[in-house]
Amino acid sequence: MKKIILSFVVVTLLFSCSKKEQYYGTWSQYFYTPAFLNIKQDSISLSNDGNLWNTYPVTIKNNSLTFLDHTFKTSFSGDSLVFENLTFKKDTVAPFLEIELSEFKNFNFYNPDPDTEIIYIRFGKVPNSNEYKLQLNNKYAEFEELIHFFFSHYNSEISHHALRRFALLCDKRAKMKDVEHIFLELIKINALVLYTVNDIEHEVVDSKVQEKYSLYKHRITPIHNIRYEIKTDSTDITGFDFLSNITFRHVSNENTQFLFLINNEFYVGKEKYSLEDFSKRIDIITAKNVQLVSLFDLNSDFEHYTIFNAVLNDSYEKLYESIAKQKHNTPYNQLTDDQKEIIRTLHPQKNIQNISIPHFLSFEELPMENVEFPFKNVKEQIPEVYFK
Numbered sequence: 001m002k003k004i005i006l007s008f009v010v011v012t013l014l015f016s017c018s019k020k021e022q023y024y025g026t027w028s029q030y031f032y033t034p035a036f037l038n039i040k041q042d043s044i045s046l047s048n049d050g051n052l053w054n055t056y057p058v059t060i061k062n063n064s065l066t067f068l069d070h071t072f073k074t075s076f077s078g079d080s081l082v083f084e085n086l087t088f089k090k091d092t093v094a095p096f097l098e099i100e101l102s103e104f105k106n107f108n109f110y111n112p113d114p115d116t117e118i119i120y121i122r123f124g125k126v127p128n129s130n131e132y133k134l135q136l137n138n139k140y141a142e143f144e145e146l147i148h149f150f151f152s153h154y155n156s157e158i159s160h161h162a163l164r165r166f167a168l169l170c171d172k173r174a175k176m177k178d179v180e181h182i183f184l185e186l187i188k189i190n191a192l193v194l195y196t197v198n199d200i201e202h203e204v205v206d207s208k209v210q211e212k213y214s215l216y217k218h219r220i221t222p223i224h225n226i227r228y229e230i231k232t233d234s235t236d237i238t239g240f241d242f243l244s245n246i247t248f249r250h251v252s253n254e255n256t257q258f259l260f261l262i263n264n265e266f267y268v269g270k271e272k273y274s275l276e277d278f279s280k281r282i283d284i285i286t287a288k289n290v291q292l293v294s295l296f297d298l299n300s301d302f303e304h305y306t307i308f309n310a311v312l313n314d315s316y317e318k319l320y321e322s323i324a325k326q327k328h329n330t331p332y333n334q335l336t337d338d339q340k341e342i343i344r345t346l347h348p349q350k351n352i353q354n355i356s357i358p359h360f361l362s363f364e365e366l367p368m369e370n371v372e373f374p375f376k377n378v379k380e381q382i383p384e385v386y387f388k
Contacts, residue, residue, distance in 0.1 A: 020060045023074075027081050027088035033211050034202070036093060037083065039065070046202050048211055050093040051122060051135075052101065052169065054202055070204040084207065096135050097124035102172040102303045103199045107310040108317050110217040112195065117164045119153050120197075121146070123179065124171035132171070132178050143181040147189055167195040167215060172303035176296050176356065179305070181232070183354050187224045194218045194354075196306055218309055221352050223248060225371075228362035248374050251352070257285055258381045259312070260357070261296040264304040266311075270383045279311050286315045292351040293375070295360050297386055309353060316349050323347070357386060 020041070027037045028050075036053075038045040044058035044067050059066040064073055065083070072084050081088040099122060112118060122135040133140045136149045153164060166186065170179060186194060199214040259282075260267040266278040273281055285292070294312055296305055317332075323343050324332035332340065352360075363373040 022076065023060055023065070023081070026091050026093050027083075028091035028093065029086050029088045032086055034209055036091070037081075037088060046209065046211075047093075049122075050095045051097050051099050051124065052200055054200055056202070068202060068204050068209070070207070072207075095127060096138070096140065097122055097133065097171070098127055099124035099169055099171045100173065101169065101197060101199060102306055104216070104307065104310060107216065107314050109198070109214050110195070112165060112215065117153065118167045118195065119150065119164055120167050120169060121149070121182075122169045123174060123182065124169075125173070132174050134182070143185050146182065146185040150189055150191075165193055165195055166191065167197055167213065169197045170302050172301065172306075174302045175298065176300050176302065176305055177298035179302055180298065180356050180359070183220065184224060184229055184232075186220050187222055190222060192220050192222065194220055198306070216306065216310060217313070218306075218354065219313075219349070219351075220354050223352065223355065225359065225362045225366060225368060227366040227368060228359050231362070231366070248372065251291065251374055255288075255290040256375070257290050257292055258378075259292060259294040259308075260383060260386070261294075261300050261305060261308040262357075262383060262386050263297065264300045266308065267383050269381065272383070275307065275311075279315070282311055282315045283318060286312075286319050286347075289347055290350070293360070294351060294353050295355055295357045297357050312351060312353070313349075316347070319347060320344070357382065 023039045024041070025039065027039070028035060033048055034046040036045075036047040036050055038047075038053065039058065039060075042057060042059075043055050044065065045053040045055040047053045056067045063075060064071045066072070074084075075082045077087070079090060123132065124135070125132055126140075134143060134146075135141065136145060141149070150164065150166070168182065183194075195215040195217055197213045198216050201212045201214070202209055203212060204210070258269055266273050266275060268278070268281050268285070292312070294308065296308065320340075320343050321332045323346075324330055324335055324339075327343075328335060328339060332343070335343075360375075361378055363371070364376075364378065367373065
């Protein structure tokens with residue numbers, strides 16, 4: 001009798017394991033979120049493009065998958081997995097790019113205006129290589145193609161291209177010598193804002209899996225030197241109106257504080273700071289209402305560049321919050337638009353951002369006609385480590 005019971009248990013376990021194993025592998029359907037599922041014994045990974053995956057614990061039981069605190073009914077039809085009425089086929093995903101995003105939990109994230117159209121672009125490492133590339137839609141692209149890609153996203157409900165914004169999914173290890181080309185292209189189309197995607201999460205809403213991005217808002221300083229772009233092989237500069245964004249209008253070099261990101265380290269002038277001390281020092285500086293010039297070297301990576309900008313931007317947010325509570329006893333985000341405008345006028349964000357050290361130096365080294373460069377002897381402000 002004991003042998004019969006033991007045999008029954010073994011058969012049951014084997015049958016149960018075989019039923020679970022039919023779930024294992026990568027599945028795709030390409031049309032809805034999530035587009036890809038990668039199922040293992042105790043985890044499920046979700047992706048919308050095959051490049052970026054988020055992994056969650058999963059339980060496989062009673063023809064169901066349980067994850068994100070929700071149970072999804074499943075079935076098999078031939079060689080297909082039916083998951084919540086979506087039919088997935090077995091797939092061997094060959095990603096275009098390997099992208100490992102930064103995840104910053106201590107900074108303020110932004111929800112774009114619902115009337116803003118977000119255009120997603122990707123920059124990361126080509127699998128099995130050390131090369132980094134730009135991906136637009138489902139192909140590799142040159143940086144110069146960004147302009148046409150931007151204007152190809154036409155929405156009749158959006159009357160002006162200023163209401164379109166780029167969101168950049170960029171590998172945190174990418175060097176700024178490559179990412180700088182993206183900034184140069186954005187300046188050509190007078191883009192003033194770039195959202196960087198810092199994290200991707202999934203949540204279940206009305207029994208459907210939805211993807212949620214944590215976005216950080218970067219301001220683009222509309223200043224560039226065409227001669228520097230030619231020197232860096234960004235030569236497709238004809239056919240576009242650069243308007244007046246090649247000048248330093250409304251910029252004064254009085255009471256200027258230079259900030260630097262060099263080799264992933266933070267400097268105020270020539271003095272190096274830890275991240276914690278850098279943040280404290282910036283809080284003091286922004287309260288003095290001085291002109292900031294924050295420059296990065298091309299050897300630093302995108303993760304530290306994002307931290308560098310986040311410290312600066314969040315310092316102003318903290319300043320505005322403090323003023324709002326002192327003057328109005330109200331959080332800044334609850335003030336009227338007029339009240340916010342008064343605070344921003346008294347303490348404007350006077351910061352030249354998104355420009356590299358060599359690009360900034362080029363205004364002296366490769367001067368352009370009719371462009372007055374208000375900052376002189378910039379090299380004397382740069383820490384010696386940059387020149388080593």
